[in-house]
Amino acid sequence: MFSKFFSAHVSGIDAELVEIETDIASMGLPSFNMVGLADASVRESRDRVRSALKNININVFAKPITINLAPADFKKDGTHFDLPVAVGLAHSGGFIKSQSKDTLFAGELSLDGKLRGVNGILPIVICAKKAGFKKIVIPFENADEAAIVSDIDIYPLKSLDEVLHMMDAPSAYSPYKIDVNSLFAKNSSYIEDFTEVKGQKTARRCAEIAAAGMHNLLMIGTPGSGKTMIARRLPGIMPDMSLEEAIETTKIHSVAGFVRSAKDLKCTRPFFAPHHTSSNISLIGGTSKTVPGQVSLATNGVLFLDELLEFNRSVLETLRQPLEDGEVTIARASKTVTYPAKFMLAAAANPCPCGYLGDKTKQCTCSSSQISKYRSRLYGPLMDRIDLHVEVQSVDISDLSSLDDGESSEKIRLRVQKAHNTQMKRCGKFNSRLTEKELKNYCKLDSQCAKIIETAARKYSLSARAYSKILKTSRTIADLEGSAEIMPKHLLESLQYRMMSD
Structure with a gap:
């Protein structure tokens, strides 16, 4: 019998949808094959899933089993595929009726069927929400992390047995909620x-x-x-x-x-x-x-x-x-x-190497060559x-x-x-992240300011990047003082924080 459930693969800080297809053939020698570019951590799930299902009295391993992780054009890793694989086998074996097409599953299984927390749950929940899923079933350990995402029902459960029971009796379970605002305050x-x-x-x-x-x-x-x-x-x-x-x-x-x-x-x-x-x-x-x-x-x-x-x-x-x-x-x-x-x-x-160059109370013990060599690391x-x-x-x-x-x-x-x-x-962004185009729009200088920075650029051989940095810090100094325009005093203060090295 064929079944299809859903999970997600984490790449970087984002996740992409993965279909977990399970098929238990009616005839043939016992086997358990997993295809779809699964890495070692996913392939190892066969043993965890087998033990977890047997320990809740579900045995589907007397027939040929094939698991496909689709699409098969990228490698999947992570132990969170344990849960959807186990749920798929339970459904293919006829132990549960619901296929829960509006639900995504993610979680690692212990050998006795308990659910263990996994890394990357937050990207997975966000992926599920974007893909239009209404529910996600995860380990209880990941409950708070997942619940900060709104507009999707979070079901944090403790065991595979509990997951299968929820699928056949969903009304007996309520989604997990947290107050994000109070969490922020705390x-x-x-x-x-x-x-x-x-x-x-x-x-x-x-x-x-x-x-x-x-x-x-x-x-x-x-x-x-x-x-x-x-x-x-x-x-x-x-x-x-x-x-x-x-x-x-x-x-x-x-x-x-x-x-x-x-x-x-x-x-x-x-x-x-x-x-x-x-x-x-x-x-x-x-x-x-x-x-x-x-x-x-x-x-x-x-x-x-x-x-x-x-x-x-x-x-x-x-x-x-x-x-x-x-x-x-x-x-x-x-x-x-x-x-x-x-x-x-x-x-x-x-x-300097001894640390006391220019100190008012302690004398520096470094030679000029030592200081020069040390400063060259900057x-x-x-x-x-x-x-x-x-x-x-x-x-x-x-x-x-x-x-x-x-x-x-x-x-x-x-x-x-x-x-x-x-x-x-x-x-809509910090001043330090302004682009060159935005600099021209938001860091306009009058003639006096333009003359000041041009003189400094020539005298200290400022690079184009240093020039931009000075404008950005000048803009921030003006913002701190509530000034809509960059004034000469803002520019001069910004310049003094570059003169040490330029």
């Missing part, structure tokens, strides 16, 4: 606050500009000056995550296997700080399974590279494409996937892609001993949110 708090940062007026100002326009930020300063403190507090002053941003970020984390409960849903700006010994693959993504790297996991948030100059140069060079394009493409022999990489880069470095192509460069001086003792708190993250965030709202109304 998961949207930040612990670290800018009140804890003493002094550092210029660095704090740069952090505010960076957060408002999603601009990349480099801080160079002595050890203990507060570079890491400032970077870790950036997510707390960035604009609120929109639902679209939250879903995009959660999809990436879902594919990576980091979403299992409501607390794992990404309602706050992510912050990732890879160690300076990290490899290309851990940062960019890869392996044979093409998993997303930290540049993708940090999408819509902050990627912080502490001790920037200690990173391997080849690792830093891999950042050039995602910084420019906002995405990263991972190519392997079996497949090629593209992940978003729309992060804000925050980087910190010491000014190579041009990467520096050109960083909008804001700021020197962070050691904190004055009077600031450290002061009982007065600095400005809170909430106060800064309100200004940032206002500037962000202005950007969204104007062009």
Whole structure:
């Protein structure tokens, strides 16, 4: 008997529909064949499905069985095909009557028939909704992740037996619901606050500009000056995550296997700080399974590279494409996937090998050749892609001993949110992501401003990219001050954050 059920294949952060066709022949020797370009994880499902069905007293394995995953023109992977295969066999064997053509199935089976959570459920649910399915049956472990998608009924169940019972008695089960707004409110708090940062007026100002326009930020300063403190507090002053941003970020984390409960849903700006010994693959993504790297996991948030100059140069060079394009493409022999990489880069470095060049209290012990060699690691192509460069001086003792708190993250965030709202109304995106065409429309300069930037471009030999970065940060500074036009003071402030390296 022939049956057809539906599931989906995850590729990158998206999914595409897969038909699970099952056929149990009436005559022939027992066999269990799976066709349709199934990889090892899918082919292994034969043993899991066989045991799961037998343990709920369903035996269909005395006859020839053929499973086809259609279309057969791309390779399928993932253990979530276990459930639709098992349901298809149960239907082909006559153990259930309903074929549930409006339902999509995804879930891994244990040998005793229990359902286990799987990676990538969120893209699968979104695929099911777009394809017009009314219901999706998934493991209970993935309930919260799936339920953030509206306009499709989510049925999170715990066992194969329960799934088969629901198919024949659907009225006995209700779809799972969560309040997305309350979930956002519950998961949207930040612990670290800018009140804890003493002094550092210029660095704090740069952090505010960076957060408002999603601009990349480099801080160079002595050890203990507060570079890491400032970077870790950036997510707390960035604009609120929109639902679209939250879903995009959660999809990436879902594919990576980091979403299992409501607390794992990404309602706050992510912050990732890879160690300076990290490899290309851990940062960019890869392996044979093409998993997303930290540049993708940090999408819509902050990627912080502490001790920037200690990173391997080849690792830093891999950042050039995602910084420019906002995405990263991972190519392997079996497949090629593209992940978003729309992060804000925050980087910190010491000014010299000993760390105390220019410090007011400690003397630098490095030779000029050591300093020159160390600074040469700040190579041009990467520096050109960083909008804001700021020197962070050691904190004055009077600031450290002061009982007065600095400005809170909430106060800064309100200004940032206002500037962000202005950007969204104007062009629907952060200023850092403006195209060259949009720059001409939204970053128009009067004659005085044009003369200022032309003089700076000639004097400091600014590249075309640096020129654009200065205009974008000027636009953000103007937005923070509520100015519709870029004024000379906005442009001059933006220029001063490029002079350290240009």
